[in-house]
Amino acid sequence: MKLLRLGARGEEVPVVRTDDGRFLDASTIAADFDGAFLASGGLDRLRAGLAAGALAEFDAEGLRVGAPVARPGKVVCIGLNYHDHAAETGSPIPSRPVVFMKDPGTVVGPYDDVLIPRGSTRTDWEVELAVVIGRRARYLTGPEEAADVIAGYAISHDVSEREFQLEFSSQWDLGKSCETFNPLGPWLVTADEVADPQSLGLHLSVSGVKRQHGNTRDMIFPVARIVEYLSQYMVLEPGDVINTGTPAGVALGLPGAPFLRPGDTVDLSVDGLGAQRQTFAQA
Template identity: 55%
Template structure:
């Protein structure tokens, strides 16, 4: 099942993509794609609906972030060995964790805005994991039972802010619009193995990233188990699980985004994103 949120920023409505690709309205059944809706019982209730009975949404509305009321956007750094190599960094012993401000999260096709002073903004396609039921002190054997589903995240990163402004990586990760998320949340029953997904990212029609979640250093289950030892993961929290090689920072010479560039991202089963880059005023 594919769950979406559609409409203008801040007033999105919940929806479902049916088997034929038609957007159906869910607002008579749930208030949003958040909270209890993400639980096993909530998803089962939506799955029991006949999609043909749901109102069809006319036109081609904007899609917002596929999850509302996100509590935490948790990001894992250097989780692909070949990406760690291109960054010139050692493979970590434990998952590297940083946070992305919720104010960075936007829809999958919204513009990415370069902040003032940006000279090194980069792309990063990542598998997003949406928590459906609270997870505290869970094991890797049971970790995936706490997942509502999966989505695409573009962990846009300003490398100068990230590495040379002193402090944590969050500075370069949390600029406004630096977290396109969606287009939809694909429930976990449709992704039986999150470690077998192919990922692709193009910039201006040129392939820059090709990877597979099979090459993660820490699996989705291991990440959830690790984080749950530190704090509770709540419904609606999103974990962005790291990026494969091919980022602009790793190219020789480095290549970074400029106004007018177009990023296109795709992960098997999870859909596509497309963002146009523009400069902040």
């Protein structure tokens, strides 16, 4: 299934997009696509409703696309998780996942404007595969258990301000948690429809110039290992989002490449998960 939320901010309606491109209203089954929906077996109820033909057609024409998961409890991120990205930044290959947190309030829709912070000169792009947790996870013991707690996958844009991230603090969070810094979506593709999360192409261009072209097979720590690892140190709750890292091609690793400026547009996609587009504006 492809789950998305359509409508103005704070008024989004949960909708299912079918394989033939139709939109179906899921609001009779789900008040929203959020942690409570996932925790209560919502995906199973939704599948049953689809099979029974219980979802009415929904007119999506002209509606804003919101993030596919409402109000995630936390956004956990993995840094330096692609071999080529670690190399371009001059960093050693990490022996354990590099973990940082991002303010959940940064999560916005995939086509919403992104605001460049006041005082920023080094706002950067990062296309990533996002994992959405479907049930409570703690102390997982292997990749099979880890895979079993994943509700689905989405495109995440882990926007970063490099000066705030690397020069203003010993923690990365300042450069990661600025408002609008995590467009998510357009939809959540349920895990059963992603045959292999380690064989997905990632693509990003800035104002028409190709910048990133990678594949999840080049991750240092694969998806299941990341989920298992995080569960040893924090409880993962339904609706939590995990950003799994970015491949090479960010401005930080491209000498002479311009950082993002007001008016720039960023297009990004992940194979099988759709595409995003944002215009950048001054905060």
